[in-house]
Amino acid sequence: MISNEKPLRALLGERGIKPTYQRLAILAEVLDRRSHPAIKDLHFGLKTKVPTLSKTTLYSTLELFARHGLVRTLRIDPVEARYDGWTAPHHHFHCERCGAILDLNLACPTGRRGCIDGHEIREVHGYFRGVCRSCLAGAASSASPKRGAARAALVKHPSRRYQHA
Amino acid sequence: MISNEKPLRALLGERGIKPTYQRLAILAEVLDRRSHPAIKDLHFGLKTKVPTLSKTTLYSTLELFARHGLVRTLRIDPVEARYDGWTAPHHHFHCERCGAILDLNLACPTGRRGCIDGHEIREVHGYFRGVCRSCLAGAASSASPKRGAARAALVKHPSRRYQHA
DNA sequence: TTTTCATTTGAAATCATTTCAATTTGGATT
DNA sequence: AATCCAAATTGAAATGATTTCAAATGAAAA
Ligand SMILES: [Mn+2]
Ligand SMILES: [Mn+2]
Ligand SMILES: [Zn+2]
Ligand SMILES: [Zn+2]
16 A cells, blocks of 8 residues: 555565565555564464464565665664664654554655765764654543554563553 | 763763762763673673672663663664764774674764654664675685674674674 | 661563574575 | 475574562661
């Protein structure tokens, strides 16, 4: 629903990646989500379609996809990598209360490439952290009732984050 | 040597943080380094001055410092948190070959605060990743002979990163 | 000195990620 | 259809940063 214009097979084929059943399912799942899912979220979301899918495959496949520019690996969440199927340059906001990662569209582009100070730039990430709109609205202490990755993040992580503040 | 204008005791006192022997040593160590050290680097660097210092104290103290704006916690290295005693807004570059983290001074500021899309912004990070100047110079495969955190990162991390590419 | 409370410490637990060897898969060849 | 082979997948074990937790220490107050 995001950028599934081209069939998934083509996205893989163009890059010489064999369109395995697992790879197609993983690619579909990660492109289908705007929530910047973590490995465990993808694993959970795919358990019906690919019951035998291992986390090891998820790790290696997502690294493969990232290497070929099919997904972006976000490191804004200190606990776990989050993946983004939307590869156009944009910034990210991480809510330290509910764990949600949201897209931001700002002036400063993250698409910059080339060299800076002689260093070869391959990736640019603009990370903002704070308290998201809906957490601000749902005042008080406990995070507002979110779903998906945000909620998943909530129930886990003992006090690592996403607790009171 | 960086921003030790004020005595360290004052930096803590202003914020109501009791100037413990450990805290003063940790603060001195993190302010003294431009290498954006990880916990293990600080632990190693302090073993002479504070032989009994535990990593637990380092974790909790650095979190305390970060909460009070004395240091910034960088999440650009996927393996471990790196700490920055230079709190003025600036961007960071992470060399995926040798692990070094370098300061960048660019136009787009990271000092932005306030709200975006209704989200309350508390932290802004500009992360660039690629291959650093000296790694580019020292062509070939193995990383150029670096020191400090970069080297430390090298000898560790089996193939996690900092290997060939 | 005795009490009290914050800080420090080390050991154990947690958990994301990596490693690795074995199994499975699917295409090519016979 | 049967065989072969390299790539892909899998699960279990290892790794290592970070957190948890309860005991030990320290320092100020009574
Ligand atoms: Mn995004
Ligand atoms: Mn810096
Ligand atoms: Zn939130
Ligand atoms: Zn380098």
